Amino acid sequence: MITLLYFAWVRERIGRDEERLALPAGVTTVTALLDHLATLSPGHAAALADRAAIRIAIDEDFVSSDAAIADAREIAIFPPVTGG
Amino acid sequence: MITTRVQAEAFDAGAEAAALAAGRSDIGAIVSFTGLVRADDGLTALTLEHYPAMTARQIAAIAAQAWARWPLLGGTVIHRHGRLLPGDPIVLVAIASANRGAAFAAAEFLMDWLKTRAPFWKQEDRGDEQRWVAAKTSDDDAAARWETP
Numbered sequence: 001m002i003t004l005l006y007f008a009w010v011r012e013r014i015g016r017d018e019e020r021l022a023l024p025a026g027v028t029t030v031t032a033l034l035d036h037l038a039t040l041s042p043g044h045a046a047a048l049a050d051r052a053a054i055r056i057a058i059d060e061d062f063v064s065s066d067a068a069i070a071d072a073r074e075i076a077i078f079p080p081v082t083g084g
Numbered sequence: 085m086i087t088t089r090v091q092a093e094a095f096d097a098g099a100e101a102a103a104l105a106a107g108r109s110d111i112g113a114i115v116s117f118t119g120l121v122r123a124d125d126g127l128t129a130l131t132l133e134h135y136p137a138m139t140a141r142q143i144a145a146i147a148a149q150a151w152a153r154w155p156l157l158g159g160t161v162i163h164r165h166g167r168l169l170p171g172d173p174i175v176l177v178a179i180a181s182a183n184r185g186a187a188f189a190a191a192e193f194l195m196d197w198l199k200t201r202a203p204f205w206k207q208e209d210r211g212d213e214q215r216w217v218a219a220k221t222s223d224d225d226a227a228a229r230w231e232t233p
Contacts, residue, residue: 005135007135007205008205008207008216009216057135057138057203060137060138060141060142061138076135076203078135078203079205079216079219080219081200081201081202081203081204081205082204082206082216082217082218082219083134083163083175083198083202083203083204083205083206084119084163084174084175084195084198084199084202084204084223
């Protein structure tokens with residue numbers, strides 16, 4: 001089981017801020033995870049449609065889309081940050 | 085060290101800067117930057133969402149990088165979250181050093197990195213309309229220049 005966190009408009013489109021999922025065996029990278037999540041609901045699909053606008057953190061560190069997710073506890077999915 | 089705080093409450097930039105120098109005579113420069121909410125195009129409120137555990141960790145990491153890179157004598161970084169109104173302070177970077185060069189550079193570095201690495205998202209209210217702020221490539225460019233010293 002893995003914990004997924006969603007923020008900002010990703011959270012709004014998916015309709016929740018967190019979910020826990022068991023991932024299929026073939027889902028081993030961030031890209032594969034996003035492909036899988038996009039099949040879960042129309043909201044997930046809408047949130048993840050524009051991959052260029054999606055940023056990922058694994059266990060609170062930014063990662064790229066080819067990162068492995070094997071040891072992840074918590075994966076956060078969100079738009080580019082706009083603080084400061 | 086550079087103290088970092090993420091909080092909903094307002095802060096007093098003057099008091100924070102003064103506290104850095106209190107009781108010391110080795111500090112020759114304090115650079116203090118405060119970011120404020122602008123009432124652009126009828127903006128009525130700005131709400132900052134964040135990822136609390138990652139925010140604290142990323143800001144501490146950014147502060148540690150600044151500390152390692154310049155000869156600093158102290159610093160305070162405060163970033164607010166929650167609902168803010170035009171004129172409210174959002175972010176403070178106050179940096180103390182013996183001389184101004186390091187203090188200016190570290191403060192600018194910290195702001196550029198906070199904009200691009202700290203997981204905050206701004207949502208603007210204009211009356212009943214709400215809109216997420218889009219990231220600016222100019223902010224990415226500003227942060228990238230620190231990668232090639």
